Amino acid sequence: MLDLAIIGGGPAGLTAGLYATRGGLNNVTMFEMGMPGGQITTSSEIENYPGQKEVVTGMALMEDWPEQCKRFGLKHEMNQVMSVTKKDEVFTLTTADGKTQEAKTVLLATGSVPRRAGFKGEDKLFGRGVSTCATCDGFFYKGKEVAVIGGGDTALEEAVYLSKMCSKVYLVHRRDTYRAAPSTIEHMKNADNIEEVTNCDIEEVYGDNMGVTGLKVKSKISGDIRDIPVPGVFVFVGRDVLNDSLKQEDGSFLCETNKAGEIVVDLRMRTNVAGLYAAGDVRIEASKQVVCAAGDGATAAVNIIEYIG
Numbered sequence: 001m002l003d004l005a006i007i008g009g010g011p012a013g014l015t016a017g018l019y020a021t022r023g024g025l026n027n028v029t030m031f032e033m034g035m036p037g038g039q040i041t042t043s044s045e046i047e048n049y050p051g052q053k054e055v056v057t058g059m060a061l062m063e064d065w066p067e068q069c070k071r072f073g074l075k076h077e078m079n080q081v082m083s084v085t086k087k088d089e090v091f092t093l094t095t096a097d098g099k100t101q102e103a104k105t106v107l108l109a110t111g112s113v114p115r116r117a118g119f120k121g122e123d124k125l126f127g128r129g130v131s132t133c134a135t136c137d138g139f140f141y142k143g144k145e146v147a148v149i150g151g152g153d154t155a156l157e158e159a160v161y162l163s164k165m166c167s168k169v170y171l172v173h174r175r176d177t178y179r180a181a182p183s184t185i186e187h188m189k190n191a192d193n194i195e196e197v198t199n200c201d202i203e204e205v206y207g208d209n210m211g212v213t214g215l216k217v218k219s220k221i222s223g224d225i226r227d228i229p230v231p232g233v234f235v236f237v238g239r240d241v242l243n244d245s246l247k248q249e250d251g252s253f254l255c256e257t258n259k260a261g262e263i264v265v266d267l268r269m270r271t272n273v274a275g276l277y278a279a280g281d282v283r284i285e286a287s288k289q290v291v292c293a294a295g296d297g298a299t300a301a302v303n304i305i306e307y308i309g
C-alpha cells in the first residue's frame with residue numbers, strides 16, 4: 001500500500017512529491033496522465049516565479065522539477081486516475097488501464113483545463129484553427145493574422161506572444177476593461193500590431209474543410225456585426241477545475257466541493273475526509289499561480305507526514 005498517492009504532476013503535485021519523499025515517506029507515487037510540469041508548460045513566458053530573474057518559457061521553468069523529486073525517491077506513473085474511493089480507512093485509486101492501487105493518503109493536485117467560451121463553431125473547429133495554446137499552435141500562423149478571445153492574464157500575455165510572430169492580433173474582449181495585471185496590459189498596449197476589439201460578443205467562428213477562415217463579432221454598443229477574416233482563433237476565457245476522479249458511483253463527490261467544483265480545504269490543505277488533501281488550482285480560493293500551487297503542495301506534504309505519523 002502507498003503511503004501517499006499524488007494525483008497530478010504540476011507545480012503542486014511535484015512539490016508535494018519532493019517534500020513528502022525528502023520528509024521521510026518511502027512509498028509515494030505521483031500519477032500524471034501527461035508529461036509532468038502542468039499547465040504552465042503551455043505558457044510562452046513566466047516572469048514572476050521568485051528567484052528566476054530571467055523571463056523563461058513555462059517548459060523551461062518546469063524542466064528540472066521531476067528530476068529533483070526522483071532524487072528523493074518519488075515514483076512517477078504515467079496514468080490517468082479515473083476514480084478514488086475510501087473504505088475502512090484505505091483509499092483505492094482506479095487508473096485508466098483498469099488497475100487499482102491502495103493508499104493511506106491521497107493528494108488531489110489535478111489543476112484545471114481551458115474552458116470553452118460556448119460560441120457557434122467553437123467545438124466543430126477545435127483543433128482546426130480554434131486553439132487554447134499559443135505556444136503549441138502559434139507557429140502555424142507565422143506571418144498571418146489571428147484573433148485572441150478573453151481579457152484575463154492568459155489572453156493578454158498570449159496575445160503579446162502571438163504579436164511577435166503574427167502580422168496582426170485582434171484581441172476580442174466582451175468588456176472594455178481587462179482582468180490582467182497592469183504590467184501585462186501595458187505590454188499589450190505597447191505592441192503596435194495588436195488591435196483591441198472591445199465590448200464585443202462572438203457571434204460565430206466559421207470555416208471550411210481546411211479549418212477556420214474567420215469570426216464574426218457583435219458590438220454590444222452599436223449592435224453592428226464585424227467580420228474578422230483570420231485562420232486562427234485562440235480562446236483564453238478561464239479554466240475549469242479537474243475533479244472528476246473524486247466522483248462516486250452515486251454522482252456525489254468523495255469530499256466537499258463548492259459550486260464551481262473546487263475542493264474545500266483548510267489551511268493545512270485537508271479536505272473534510274481524513275487522509276484526503278487537495279492543493280493548487282483545484283482547491284477553493286486558489287491564487288492560481290505557480291508559486292502558490294508549489295506552496296500548497298509543500299503544505300499538504302508536511303501535514304500528510306504528520307498525519308501518517
Ligand code: FAD
Nearest residue numbers: 008010011012033038039043081111280281288289290293
Ligand atoms: P496544473 O499545473 O494544472 O497541473 C495539474 C496536473 O494534473 C496536469 O499536469 C494534469 O495533466 C494532471 N492531471 C489532471 N487530472 C489527472 C488525473 N485524473 N490523473 C492524472 N493526472 C491528472 N502562473 C504564474 O505564477 N505565472 C505565470 O506567468 C502564469 N502564466 C500562465 C500562463 C498560462 C497560459 C496558463 C494556462 C497558466 C499560467 N499560470 C501562471 C498559472 C499556473 O500555471 C497555475 O496556477 C499552476 O500551473 C497550477 O498548478 P497545479 O499543480 O495546481 O495544476
Ligand code: NAP
Nearest residue numbers: 117150151152153154155174175179236237238239287288
Ligand atoms: P480569467 O482571469 O478568468 O479571465 C478570463 C477572461 O475571459 C475574462 O476576461 C472574461 O471576461 C473572459 N470570458 C470568460 N468567459 C467568456 C466567454 N464565454 N466569452 C468571452 N469571454 C469570456 O482566466 P485566465 O486569464 O485564464 O487566468 C486564470 C487564472 O490564472 C487567473 O487567476 C490569472 O491571474 C492566473 N494567471 C496568471 C498569470 C500570471 O501571473 N502572469 C498568467 C496567466 C494566468 P470578463 O473579464 O468580462 O469576466
